[in-house]
Amino acid sequence: MASNGAAEKFYLEKEQLQADSDDEFQYEEVPVDEEFIPDEIENLDVTVRTIRESQEDLEAGLRKESTARPSVTHEPEVVDDFVRNFLVRMGMNRTLDCFQTEWYELQQKGLLHEEDVDIVPDIYARNQDLDNEIKFLKKEVDKYRIAAIKAKETYVKLRKERDYHRMHHKRVVQEKNKFIDDIKRLKRHYQQYEPTLHQLKRKYEVAMKEKMLAKLERDRAVGQVNGLQSTLKSMESFKGTSSTSLQGSRKGDNQDKLGPTQRALAIEREKRMEEDVGLLPEDFKRYPNDSEFPIDTGVNPYLSQSKAPPSHLTRTGGFRLSHTIQAHSHSVSGVALHPRKQILVTSSDDNSWKMWAVPSGDIIMTGEGHTDWVSSCDFHPSGAKLATTSGDTTVKIWDFSKGECVHTFTDHTLAVWNCSWHSCGDFLGTCSMDNTSKIWDLNSLRCRFTLRGHTDSVNSIQFVPFSNTLITSSADKTLSLWDARTGLCTQTFYGHMHSVNHATFNLRCDTLASCDSYGIFKLWDVRNGSEMVSVDIGPHPANHVAFDPSGSVLGISSNDSTIKMYEVASGQVTALYGHEDAVQCALFDKSGEFMVSGGSDCTVRIWS
Incomplete structure (x- = not known):
């Protein structure tokens, strides 16, 4: 099919087709450019116009570009080609031969009109x-x-x-x-x-x-009454016959006022008393082995030996950890230093106490006998004995020369917290959870006095050095001074708002230090009973306080695993770190050169 663009007419050209040309001829595949194919073709005029516009656009593009772009157009097939292609595709060769014979015959005769040989209607392709x-x-x-x-x-x-x-x-x-x-x-x-x-x-x-x-007034009055009664009894025992007859006449006057039965009982009582007094010697003592309290001179021989600590200690509280002793399998509750030798004793919750060489940490002796935790220990002033207290309510005295417990005091009814020796070595003070403190006589092996007055557990006790005075601290938030000779309370310190865990004197005995369960420690002026300083290092409890020999540094054992060092002059507080758990106690050497501490981490640490 050829076209004449100028006349816009189309003519059919006759072509002779061989029989099997479709099967033998290999057609070359021509790529189709989708850009120039219209989406919808309505009729032949639209198609021709579209092709011409595409050619014009192509020619304009070729003029603008140096390189030519090929264009390919798709011509719609005519009716006879459509029929032939259909028959060939369907494999109807005989029908194709018949169709071609009749088609060319009609064409030669001129019986085919122009509309009959036109292109295939678009509806088929569209369908x-x-x-x-x-x-x-x-x-x-x-x-x-x-x-x-x-x-x-x-x-x-x-x-x-x-x-x-x-x-x-x-x-x-x-x-x-x-x-x-x-x-x-x-x-x-x-x-x-x-x-x-x-x-x-x-x-x-x-x-x-x-x-x-x-209570203090009552105790004072009871003491005075007991003293007056003992004085009267001694006077009655040694009176002459004149006084006896005078008393008999007076008693006779009193007996006249009594009934018959009461009068007979009074006569028998007088006879018994006269017979007993007559049999007793003049130097009679009810407890002949009782010790006599020494005269209270108030002179401390160690005071002249105390010296000011080195400047680096007072400036920073500067002790440094030098040795660690893995002492017990349970918490270390108390420590005590030998009065003359480099020896340390520790008490523990594992029901035992141990003696160590300082600072090497070599063990010397072990004491076992308590059936519950050992709360504290204290060396006898001579260094030959040791006192221990325990949760089993007992107090034991150990003799190093015999290597055994020589006596056990059992008068306390609840756990015993602390103990302290008198400087003469004949008396021992103990305090207990039963709200009382006791003074024991080591010669007569009996309780000389029971100190009553606290309304809650008594947590610590200490003899004032070279004195007959004791200081006790209690869970009733008070501190009390006691006269060991009479068992009477002489002064009470008020000011703590929580349980007081420990109290101690400095070497001059003019300042008292105390600490409580909320981490507050106080300094007291003993002469006028007033509070001097109150410092809060809480909120962890403060378990123990100790003065150095010069009285210028105070060590406070705290539950936060540190030891707080307080400088009395400047008021500065520093902390010593080393323990891994609560520090239960700390103690200075008499020379002030080192300090020992025990804690709940089962260790004893030496600071120098």
Whole structure:
């Protein structure tokens, strides 16, 4: 088929086709440029116009570009070619021969009109394209349907989760609002009690103070009555016959006022008393082995030997950890230094005490005999004996020369916390959870006095050096001074708001230090009974306090595994770190050159 562009007419050219040319000829594949193919072809005029416009555009592009771009157009096939192609594609060769014979015959006769040999109507090609598009769209619809189903399932799941979380959020908000209302209501309720609590607290403190004062007055009065009664008895025993007859006449006057039975009993009582007194010697003593308290001179021979510590110690509290002894399998509760030798004794919750060489840490002796934890230990002033206290309510005296326990005191009814030797070595003071302290006589092996007055556990006791005075600290928040000769309380210190764990004197005996269970330690002026200094190193409890020999540095054992060093002159507080658990006790050497401490980490540490 050829075309004349100028006349815009089309002519058919006759071509002779061989029988099997379609099968023998190899057609060359021509690439099609989709850019120049229109999407829809309505009729032949539109097609021709489109082709011409494409050619014009191509020529304009060729003029603009140096390189030529090839163009390929697709010519629609005519009716006879369409029929031939269809028959060939269907393999209908005989029908094709018949069709060609009849077609060329009619063509030669001129019976075919121009519209009969025109191109194939576009509807067939359009139908084929639409069929392909329908198949493609069906596949896309199926794909989108599956995606929609999955999206719907996800949406339903997310909506359920949203509803669940929304309901949970509402419930949490309701509970929060309820708790807020309850807290506000309780806060208003508690605020109503606060003034009453403050008032009751003040009343309680006043009542406790009055109670302690009343007990002290009672104890003082009882002591005076006992002294007067003993004086009267001694006077009655050694009176002459004249005084006896005078008393007999007076008693006779009194007996006249009594009934018959009471008068007979009084006569028999007088006879017994006269016979007993007559049999007793003039130098009679009820307890002949009792020791006599030494005269209280108030002179401390160690005071002249004390010297000021080195400047680096007073400036920084500068002890440094030098040795560590793995002493016990349980917490170390107490330490004591030998009065003359480099020997250390430790007590522990493992029911035993041990003796060590310092600073080498070599073990010398072990004492076992208590059935419960050993709370404290103290060397006899001579260094030949040791006293230990325990949770089994006993106090034991150990003799190193015999290597055994020589006596056990069992008068306490609850755990015994602490012990302290008198400087003469004949008396031992102990304190207990049974609210009492006792003074033991080591010669007569009996309790000379029971110190009553504290209303709660007595946590520590100490003899003032070379004196007959003791200091006790108690869980009733007070400190008390006692006269060991009479067993009477001479002074009470008020000021702590919590249980007092320990108290001690400096070497001059003019300053008293104490610490409590809330980490507060205080310094007291003994002469006027007033508080000098109060320092809070809490909130961890302070377990033990100790002065160095010069009295210028105070060591406080704390539950926070440190030892606080307080400089009395400057008020500076520094901490010594080394223990891995609570520090239960610390003690300075008499020379002030080193310090030993024991803690709940089962170790004893030496600081120098």
